[in-house]
Amino acid sequence: MSGNGGGLMLKVENLHAEIDGQEILKGVDLEVNLGEIHAIMGPNGSGKSTLANVMMGHPRYEVTEGSITFDGEDVLEMEPDERARAGMFLAFQYPSEIPGVSVANFLRTAVNSVREQELNPMEMYKLLQEKMKIMKMDPSFAERYLNEGFSGGEKKRNEILQLLMLDPKLAILDETDSGLDIDALQVVARGVNEMRGPEFSAVLITHYQRILRYIEPDRVHVMLDGRIVTSGGKKLAEELEDKGYDWVRQEFGAGTQS
Amino acid sequence: MPEEKTITELGLDEYKYGFRDPEEYFFKTPRKGLDPEVVAMISKHKNEPEWMLEFRLKALESFLEKPVPTWGGDLSGLDFDDIYYYIRPIENQGKTWDEVPENIKNTFEKLGIPQAERESLAGVGAQYESEVVYHSLRKELEEQGVIFLDMDGGLREHEDIVREYFGTVIPPDDNKFASLNSAVWSGGSFVYIPPGVHVDIPLQAYFRINAENMGQFERTLIIADEDSYVHYIEGCTAPTYTTNSLHSAVVELIAKPGARIRYSTIQNWSHNTYNLVTKRGVAYENATIEWVDGNLGSKLTMKYPAVYLMGEGARGEILSVAYAGDGQHQDAGGKVVHVAPNTSSRITSKSISKGTGRSSYRGLLKVHPGAVNSKSRVECDALLLDEQARTDTYPYIEIEEKKVTTEHEASVSKVGEDQLFYLMSRGLSEDEAMAMVVNGFIEPIAKELPLEYAIELNRLIQLEMEGSVG
Numbered sequence: 122m123s124g125n126g127g128g129l130m131l132k133v134e135n136l137h138a139e140i141d142g143q144e145i146l147k148g149v150d151l152e153v154n155l156g157e158i159h160a161i162m163g164p165n166g167s168g169k170s171t172l173a174n175v176m177m178g179h180p181r182y183e184v185t186e187g188s189i190t191f192d193g194e195d196v197l198e199m200e201p202d203e204r205a206r207a208g209m210f211l212a213f214q215y216p217s218e219i220p221g222v223s224v225a226n227f228l229r230t231a232v233n234s235v236r237e238q239e240l241n242p243m244e245m246y247k248l249l250q251e252k253m254k255i256m257k258m259d260p261s262f263a264e265r266y267l268n269e270g271f272s273g274g275e276k277k278r279n280e281i282l283q284l285l286m287l288d289p290k291l292a293i294l295d296e297t298d299s300g301l302d303i304d305a306l307q308v309v310a311r312g313v314n315e316m317r318g319p320e321f322s323a324v325l326i327t328h329y330q331r332i333l334r335y336i337e338p339d340r341v342h343v344m345l346d347g348r349i350v351t352s353g354g355k356k357l358a359e360e361l362e363d364k365g366y367d368w369v370r371q372e373f374g375a376g377t378q379s
Numbered sequence: 380m381p382e383e384k385t386i387t388e389l390g391l392d393e394y395k396y397g398f399r400d401p402e403e404y405f406f407k408t409p410r411k412g413l414d415p416e417v418v419a420m421i422s423k424h425k426n427e428p429e430w431m432l433e434f435r436l437k438a439l440e441s442f443l444e445k446p447v448p449t450w451g452g453d454l455s456g457l458d459f460d461d462i463y464y465y466i467r468p469i470e471n472q473g474k475t476w477d478e479v480p481e482n483i484k485n486t487f488e489k490l491g492i493p494q495a496e497r498e499s500l501a502g503v504g505a506q507y508e509s510e511v512v513y514h515s516l517r518k519e520l521e522e523q524g525v526i527f528l529d530m531d532g533g534l535r536e537h538e539d540i541v542r543e544y545f546g547t548v549i550p551p552d553d554n555k556f557a558s559l560n561s562a563v564w565s566g567g568s569f570v571y572i573p574p575g576v577h578v579d580i581p582l583q584a585y586f587r588i589n590a591e592n593m594g595q596f597e598r599t600l601i602i603a604d605e606d607s608y609v610h611y612i613e614g615c616t617a618p619t620y621t622t623n624s625l626h627s628a629v630v631e632l633i634a635k636p637g638a639r640i641r642y643s644t645i646q647n648w649s650h651n652t653y654n655l656v657t658k659r660g661v662a663y664e665n666a667t668i669e670w671v672d673g674n675l676g677s678k679l680t681m682k683y684p685a686v687y688l689m690g691e692g693a694r695g696e697i698l699s700v701a702y703a704g705d706g707q708h709q710d711a712g713g714k715v716v717h718v719a720p721n722t723s724s725r726i727t728s729k730s731i732s733k734g735t736g737r738s739s740y741r742g743l744l745k746v747h748p749g750a751v752n753s754k755s756r757v758e759c760d761a762l763l764l765d766e767q768a769r770t771d772t773y774p775y776i777e778i779e780e781k782k783v784t785t786e787h788e789a790s791v792s793k794v795g796e797d798q799l800f801y802l803m804s805r806g807l808s809e810d811e812a813m814a815m816v817v818n819g820f821i822e823p824i825a826k827e828l829p830l831e832y833a834i835e836l837n838r839l840i841q842l843e844m845e846g847s848v849g
Contacts, residue, residue, distance in 0.1 A: 177800075180796060200803065200809070201800060202803040202805075202806050202808050202809070205804055213801065217798045217801040219815065220819050221822030222816075222822070227802075227815070230811070234806030235805070
């Protein structure tokens with residue numbers, strides 16, 4: 122590990138990325154220290170989800186400029202599975218369905234892929250039981266096919282279950298709060314807070330301030346038009362909630378400032 | 380990447396069963412090719428009754444008359460004159476593995492047959508080239524009157540039963556390859572389950588081609604008498620040669636009233652084998668026939684297991700999985716014919732294609748007039764692993780009765796970039812992610828197999844897929 126006690130975990134520098142020739146990220150800068158939780162807020166279309174996907178290495182996006190350094194390593198040189206094994210995790214906004222593959226079977230393979238030493242079946246079973254309990258999931262859930270026929274809330278809960286099982290150093294949560302009722306939101310927040318500690322960092326991507334009531338961020342960033350336009354403490358989130366994104370557009374939008 | 384290294388180290392990127400033994404045989408037809416003299420030679424060598432020789436010769440005529448079918452796969456590479464039609468590896472069949480010659484025994488050891496027999500089978504037949512070299516059946520089943528012999532043994536010891544049923548489900552002039560099999564058949568299994576007897580653990584036959592330019596034509600007849608049950612499993616492999624091999628089997632199933640036969644196949648021929656097989660069963664009142672068919676390997680497979688629902692309340696089920704990799708064509712599917720009222724059937728076909736591989740679903744659903752209240756469902760799903768792979772569907776439906784329910788569903792899906800990204804973001808390599816999607820795709824069929832065979836099916840598909848990405 123590169124740092125201890127608040128060392129730099131993630132550094133995104135002047136990141137530009139495009140999809141199908143259209144530039145979405147236009148120079149993102151972000152630094153997350155070990156043990157910190159950052160929130161990235163912004164209106165629809167500001168590039169938040171693109172940032173999440175690019176950080177994890179989605180093949181459809183092309184990085185044209187800039188760098189991402191995680192735990193001292195150049196992430197852009199790594200395949201998504203290598204990033205996962207290095208300790209990165211993305212909770213998907215729209216996780217894919219994998220018919221015929223049970224949650225338990227999938228988790229077994231995934232957990233053993235990222236761990237240096239494989240767990241034996243008994244250890245795996247215990248770990249899964251323990252984590253499912255935190256997420257208030259019925260044991261039968263593990264036998265369902267991955268994301269197939271899951272409700273929106275079940276999908277999100279399942280993403281956080283994976284987070285707990287894989288125990289990464291950095292989690293990126295892409296709008297994990299969207300579409301959740303208050304109970305589900307609390308369960309999801311409980312899962313993330315479970316991870317919180319000096320060895321864990323997170324980037325919470327969200328449209329709303331709501332989830333930040335349950336997961337208190339160390340830093341808040343506002344994204345607009347492919348860039349982080351302003352950053353601050355958790356007060357910034359409350360300010361956004363009061364004033365709305367129109368305020369952000371007026372303050373930081375193209376054409377309003379040179 | 381570390382995974383790739385492991386795969387190469389283990390040598391898993393090659394067809395694992397491609398090894399071969401030296402060819403030392405007790406008897407082999409003196410020349411390649413087929414004519415009445417060769418057929419008579421086979422029959423004489425086997426000391427068969429006159430009626431079987433006549434059956435063979437009539438079938439040969441029909442084989443020679445029939446044109447090579449052009450509606451399915453490309454058969455132009457198949458040269459009937461360049462094949463040995465009969466090879467007898469040893470003089471006598473073994474009743475214990477110790478009686479089987481060392482090299483042949485080793486082959487079956489490598490294929491894991493004796494171990495499977497000890498652990499989970501009620502009886503085993505092992506065929507090497509044209510003849511069954513080993514046969515066994517658990518004593519308690521023998522005592523209950525179960526007959527499990529190689530087909531030649533069946534003909535010798537139970538001529539009356541064989542004569543009554545042989546060729547009745549698949550007549551010798553049914554199609555060119557059934558005719559060929561009828562003319563030169565050798566080996567295969569003869570199974571009879573007495574009324575009310577349930578054989579709870581499976582019987583297995585294993586078919587191995589070893590010689591080059593070999594044709595294997597086993598013939599299987601299974602009769603399940605009233606209210607009996609049997610699960611029969613067949614597995615097949617062959618070495619990899621530069622020239623082609625031909626496997627053309629005929630399998631006839633007869634399920635008497637209330638009986639149930641399940642027939643499972645894990646076929647894993649080398650990539651230069653033409654696999655042209657006719658499989659058909661008849662189910663009488665309240666009887667059930669189930670085909671579970673896993674088609675891997677081979678150059679071209681043409682196989683459409685069929686069920687004729689002859690008695691009221693009969694049920695037929697066909698589950699088929701095919702994997703077509705580079706240069707392979709899997710033309711597979713199923714046929715169901717509803718003849719009697721209140722009959723039901725389901726065909727589920729899953730195919731996977733990769734690279735220049737092509738998989739076709741070809742199926743027939745036919746409902747005769749009077750088969751009222753019959754229900755049928757056909758579902759065929761194709762999964763493409765890349766842009767180049769190809770799949771096509773030829774569903775034929777002939778309904779001649781109004782009071783029926785039929786459903787037909789077909790889907791083609793591609794392994795999506797998003798699916799792979801999702802799995803890779805959890806630490807799976809691209810190969811592992813692809814394998815997971817594919818295993819999930821065939822899960823509905825794999826779960827119908829006994830656990831060891833389901834694992835084997837998944838493993839074989841994984842082996843076939845190695846190097847399929849990146």
